[in-house]
Amino acid sequence: MDNVKFINSLRFKLIAITIVLILFPIILFSIVYSSLVKDIISKKYSESAIQSVYEAGENIDFILNDIREFSNALLANRDMISALNDKNNMDVVAFRSLLRSFFTSREDIDAIYVYAGRRVYSVGVNKVAEMEDYMPISKLAETDGEIVWINTRREKIKILAGEFDKYYFSLGRKLIDFNTLEELGLLTVDIDEMILESSYKSLISGDIEQIFIANKYGEIVSHPDKSKIGQSIENEVYAKEILAAEKKSGYISFKDQGVKKIAIYSTCDVNDWKLVKIIPYWYLYREIDEIQWKLIRIGVLYVMITSFFMLLFSLKITEPIINMMKLMKKAENGDLGVQIDTKGQDEIGQLGMSFNTMINKMRSLINKLIEEERHKKELEFEVLHAQINPHFLYNTLNTIRWMAKIQGAKSASSALTALIKLLMISINFGKDMISLEEEIEYVKNYILIQRLRFNERFTIDYNLEEACLSCHIPKLILQPIVENSIIYGLQEEDAKPLNIEIKAYNRQDMLIVEVSDNGPGIKPEILKNILKSEKDANKFSTVGLNNINQRIKLAFGESYGIKIFTKENHGTNIVVELPCKGEVLCKIEA
Template sequence: MKSGDKMRTSWIRKSFRNKLLVIFILLIFIPIGFIYIIYNNVMKSIITTKYSESAKQSVYEAGSNIDFIIDSIADLSDMVVTNRDFIESLKSSSTESHEELNNILRNFCTTNEEVESIYLTTKHNIYNVGASKTYVKQGIDINDIDKTHGELVWFDTIPVKVKILSGEIPKNYFSLGRKIIDLNSLKDMGTIFIDVDETILEDSYKSLITEENSELFICNEKGQIISHPNKEIIGKNIEEKNYAKEVLSAKIDMGSIEFTDDNVEKVCIYSNITSTDWKIVKIVTKEYLYKEITNMQRYMLIGVIIYIVITIIICLFFSSQISKPMVSMRNMMKKAEDGDLHVRINIDRIDELGELGNSFNNMIGKMNEVVDKLVEEERIKKELELETLHAQINPHFLYNTLNTIKWMAKIQGDKSVSNAVTSLIKLLRVSINLGKEMITLEDEVDYVKNYIKIQNLRFNEKVNIIYNIHEDCLNCSIPKLILQPIVENSLIYGIREDEEEEPLEISIKACIEGENLIILVEDNGPGISEEDLEKIFTKEKDVNKFSKVGLNNVNERIKLYCGEEYGIKIGNRSEIGTYVKVTIPRGIMRKPTGDFLVDKEGDESL
């Protein structure tokens, strides 16, 4: 490799800025060159074809509009010759019938905007309503109608003069003529002519005359011009034109012909008017037809050159601006990788690099928040465990002492004391294992049963508790000691010292709803005041309660172990009493073996 090549290679390799510049230039020129080649070889042909098809369609639609006008005039003639009053008036020779014919014709003339005048001839009379013509150029051959049996005959446009007030104005009329045949006797009763202003046809196609040096007109099958924006050309013939023979002999509905006229390339676009033998023809130069495509190429080339120049300048600027902040960002990220979560990237930019720096700073900030949150949650968890420790007075010592008292009571025959101490021992059994924060719902229910046994001794059997727990729920894992504080809350607000007061009834229900375990505890007590409901979830500690600082502690522990979307909801029932709804994840379950399991307080197991 030559020394010059080595220097150029080294120049590209060592500079990140130069690498970006080379890549940017390649990414600019390769697609632009590819697109330009495709456009010249393919797109120009496609666009030219589409433009020609669009022009054909426009001419065809103009022809369809003219068809609609021709058909409406034909329909008018049908209405006239089939009108019963009109036929009866023709048959009559009275003066009243003459007046009636004039009125009928005048009514048809005034109700159709396209019709200028209606001219009726019979064996004995001539009737004319509408425009009053003072001059008519010879051009209508009545013999064309005499050969028919009531069919429509269209007559080419001829110049006329129409009387307006005290003067005359020139106009061009094309006409529809037909015999009037009595359908009953099939006798010839006369001839009717309906005159229409040629400008009606011009209005249908003049919106297509938008190109310079273009021409648009209507001609008949012989090439005679029926309608043209230049009225002096009406009546002339196009037989000598280069395109005339092919257009006049064409059998298709629409088409186009390329031809040369006085060394100018042109395109003739034509369409048939199906109601007659007329054709609508548009002549446009190729130069104008392809004018927009040529302009598009020119503008595209200018745009590409401007785009390349601006892009190269921008690439030079940004390639020099990118390298310096990237080095700074790399150093800060390296420190974060080494464990320094207090680093921050100071980049005073509003572009992508600035956004990247801000995103990095936000990520580090959120990582700090997550770490702080985890530390705080662990601290709260330890505090809850300490509170449990404080709530217990050496559980192992109490467990052994109470077990001795239980056997002493059994030996002396005191069953009440023995049962109470047995229940208390079972309560302490759950409290002894502090390291096990999750227990099954079945164990939690056993704990509540033993708690109720002790409370019934205290309140003289004033508490009835009903368990309605689906068997699927018994093996679900839940945080330890969440039901006892809720039952205790029912006792605090629901039990009364009055001897005549009805026993407090507590219902514990559990079922699975989707992925959640729902536990509902209800009682028939007097309910809880709104003031007390508001204080339940305060964070004030109540060391007088046996549970982990009451219902607020239960709610906090559920959220800590399960997530913020879980917890408890407390309210008064619609009739009487209170309800507490506990929502936690369903956890580990055993397969269902039956329907709901109903158990009354006092049974030894679920």
């Protein structure tokens, strides 16, 4: 009866579901890993091993090619060719000194031999046996001057009072005077076989692997086990296919005494030597298999531990946590009015109270930030707007001063009347937005004053669509642009007459106002900094174009503002883009 009750309990169901949900992804992962992931990893691992062998083969190619170039340098040396051409009068000491200079220039060369007639000249290690004892001189003499690579052999060398075994491979070729094509003798260069081994030694990670270099006839010329040097691989299962391979690098799979193996090879371009690495498949993928077994063991252990903890804490822990998670999710989605019902006094209850406190503080902080941002924007807008007044007032008063000086007091009344109208629009009793028609009227009053100052050296045309005159825009955005056109277009006494045109039209629900002139334009070094937030150098300050741009962006967003199109000595076109919707909607008649 107790067993039936336990089976029907929520705790048992929760534990059973948990175990199933844990086991299912583990089993699914194992199947996917075995059938797909393992194959991919194995392929990548094989490609990595092939690439390592290829890179080692490239390294060997570089070594052999470097030795070949060294022999070319010997053949091209004029002093050597001259000495060999005049064997009877050869200065033997000087010739050996010449050979020694070549020998000491290389650390990877152990000996250099030159056979000229019956004489042998050599520098390098002191060998017990003479060259004729192991080198088919007659066979080398039958060549036409091409390079012959002589297989690695064991030699005894003398060092102080002792004799030691060492393995060398050699480069051999005829010495030919390229001017007369006369055969002057034979050259051999001995190189320590350890140089070859060092190029692939990093690929050896255990005794299971085999790696060696064989020539195109299958004779081993380098091997970590020196006793195998000189042996042939022709009878091996993989040998025929590798020796006949035309590809630069690759691999073949084969079975050796029932064991599946892979032979990876890379071909040296210089002499068709093959670098071969043989690895059993099980050894190549041993780390992958170890990872798979570790994952299985971790999965089983995880199921056992999870089941144990679910048995202890299933109902009491999960239910309040799930309820809390739901409320937290609502808060995450923006509902900051949630509150957790904290009945208990344990850790979960304390967590609920902390969550409620956090939500209350977040609401308070968000409201505070919204209010601060609104206030900050208002202040910024007021500061930017206020910058216009002192700048403009200075220019206006300066104009009146020049007018009074030149013309006396006759035009003062007109100038002061225009100034009063300008100041009334500027103050405008706290209104930030005025109609385009009012802004144009403001510009006309400003032009009246400037005509008196500049003696009517400029003209201004208005090309305004009737439907756009009722659009509401931030006040005082056109006057600074016109001011720039006049001041910098007429700053030279002999400047040509200035023509200014103001256009307004609607384009794709956007109000476009253009102020263009035929003035001197804006220099590139000034143009690139003119709309930056900081104060710019030269004549355009933040009180002018930059001020207008910032005010528009503060009011309507980053999508709006001013654009400047100018070419030095060919005029300037300032394009003001404003929204034409909502409060600033252009009332275009159908």
